[in-house]
Amino acid sequence: MNFFNLAINNIKKKFGSYLIYLISTIFAVTIFSIFCSIYFNPQFSEYRFGAGKITVLFRAAAIAIVLFSSVFVLYSNKFFVKTRKKEIAIYSLVGMKKSQIGRMMFYENIVMGLIATVCGTVLGIVFSRFFSMILLHLMADGTEVSFSVQWQAVITTVVAFLILFMISSLNAYGIIYRYQLIELLSANKESEKLPKYSVIGGILAIMLIVLGYTIAMVMDVNEGGLHLMIPALVILVCIVIGTLLLFKNFIPMAMLALKRNRAFYYKTENIISISQIVYRIKANSKMLSFIAITCAITITMMSATFSMYRALGSMMPYYSPFSYISKNIDDQQFNEMLEVIQQTGEVKVTATNQFEIIKIQLQNDEYSIETENNLGMMVSGYIMSQSTYQSIIKDTKVGTGAFHNMKTDFNMDLKDGEGYFIDGNTKKDYCENLTGSAMNLQFSNETDTYTIVGVSLHKYIGFLDLYLKPTMVLSDAAYKKYLEQAGADDVVNFTGIMFDNPAGSENTVAALNKIVPENIQSSSTLGIANLSYIGVYKSIFSLYGAYVFIGLFIGILFLLASGSIMYYKQIIEAQEEVGRYDILKKIGMSRDEIKKSITKQLAIVFGLSLTVGLLHSAFALLTYNRTMDLAGKELPTMINAGIIVGIYIIIYCFFYLLSVNSYIRIAWGRKK
């Protein structure tokens, strides 16, 4: 019998104890394989909207998944090898050479690695179709996913994990050389002394976390990306170090304080659980901090992406209030368009609106466009007649509200010399105090002054032409004066069409775009002359759908991985505690009492990291909510976060119950 056979035999005979390790490694391979399949699927990489961004997103996510899988596999392997130290020692005692033991461990691990790689890759291929469909659904694209095995994905997965398993097998090979025989024999008796805690560390932990939270709450989120980097990094460092110190010092301190309260501590279900937590928590502090931070990241990421995704639908009027709008269309083209819509038969036209606005220069002493911050500057903008604005409000069913990108409070009858100001900025900072002030309109070298009687942020034609360009609404008579003087270049004509079901207008829009090629004029900010609800919808959802998918995907990966790490840890601990529970049994602790004690002990351990994680994510989400000034105030990020937290807690609880169950089974042993 050679050592390869011995290794194979070991796996066969003790398959049960190998199963947990196998399952978690197979899981890691499967996740990676699914992700690779999607990553290498040409359907996604060649996606027509924002393809570049999706690829970048997926690449970043791939790196995160590779890192996480590696940590997870190596961590599982460490635990797995730890449970076998005693067995290794016994082989050594009966006279097996170190090199033989090393080789046996190596074979064993590599065989398990190969099994995991094969199973994981196959499962990955099977499930990737399902996940691709979810992704495409989120990206609001109805096309079928062609199911094909991505060889590139298979090869990447196999190579990546073979390397990973080679590293972990080498680690297993080396274990016999790294430890003394006595250390291996008493592998489970490590850290038997009561750990010491530092009070300063405990105080520092609270201070760092409070500091991190405070910075998060007060920092100016409206500054540009780079300005946010420094506070964000400071917060990250504060929170990570603070969490570590919290679990290392503060929580043991708090537990010791609980211990001093004897009336509480001297209870059957408290004394065992708390004394064991006090004993273990410092050694486990790194793992618990890791779980807490992973939990915070997962919940924040999933909540943010989920709530953004849910918000997108209600954000549509901001981007495209009309179902279809095009610029400078003549009557012949317009009739042709109506005909095409009817021919396609997909949607019905509920309203059409042909209107014009006039290019003009505006100046107000208190006004600037938000990217310039230069009060009193001359701004390019438009004027529009009162009746035109009223018809747009009616056709696009605009809601009533002040200082809102999708709402207006215009309901007045403008007199001569009065104007209603529609700001092109996204925030109300510059326009909120303009009511009552004078707006100078400069048109063909003449300047007229109008009093502003109302302001709004309403983006009445969405993305088209309005970015950072303000509009003055004038009375029909005043407007007519300008129209008479205006040349052909000064007037911009729009044709807006409303459909009864804009979300289902894909074919119609495709047909319309043939009549009005998207690139006939590139005067607008986005370089398009016509804009459709469905077009914007698809381009937004294809980008954010991928974003949400990655968020959810990584979130699920993090959640399952942290759950199984916790489970692992508890199993290992249970095996170390068997002796202790034996004593307790002899002293006369009943099964129910032991069960209660274990349930409580694990509840504290699982609950602590969850609570800390939830607290972190609450502050992260509050800050995130502030950055989403457009959507955040309107949209219930916190309700969406609540849904995510609920799901998270349910799955986390599943791991908790699983751990309690296995722990009791191991601690109580066979029924006697």
Place this chain on the structure above:
Amino acid sequence: MTVLKVSDVRKVYGSKQGGSVSTALNGVSFEIEKGEFVGIMGPSGAGKSTLLNVIATIDTVTAGEISIGGQDIGGIKEPEISDFRRSKLGFIFQDYNLLDTLTLRENIALPLILSKKNLKEIEDTVNRVATELGIENFLGKYPYEVSGGQKQRASAARAMVNAPELILADEPTGALDSKSSKDLLQCMQRLNEKKQATIMLVTHDAFAASFCKRIIFIKDGVLFMEIFNTGTRKEFFDKILKVLSSLGGDNSELF
């Protein structure tokens, strides 16, 4: 008053699975009265551990009956068995069996905590018992911080803190040096004499056994002989050695 009554107890291993059958106890009967300090001796494989286990309710008998304090222990089922163990029995083991996550005070208090006694009663009882055993100054320490002798005395304190009907001691001096052994045995002797504690000591060390008032010898699963301490400890010690040599066990392991 009879504390322990063992009548015709048999224990057979391995019969259910149909493999090789071995008889550990083959009809053992004896009684222990309240306030007795009884030693159980016998060569390795005589059935000492089995006897202790069945009395301790950790194992069950194949035939026969054991009653403690007048109650037949064969009829007790989970979960009452745990209650029974903690109210009627106290254990002292060779390897102390203290929980290393608890201080000596907490270890000793454990049976009282399990019995849901109030805080004051717990603390008073623990202090009193610890003083009796001379470990009152080490109560705040963890097991790894104190010597083997102190650990074993804490273990003894835990065994008797609940004032059990019967204290079972399984080779309590096995891991101790001779000085600590003597201290512990004297403690147990004092407890037995002053507090009327009933103790059953399983050992194969003649020195430890010489502290008992009576010794029951078993061999090959049956009761072999019974001797009483009628004179000094030295005389009793010599008497024990004579019985042991007549038992034909390997005497070298006895010293």
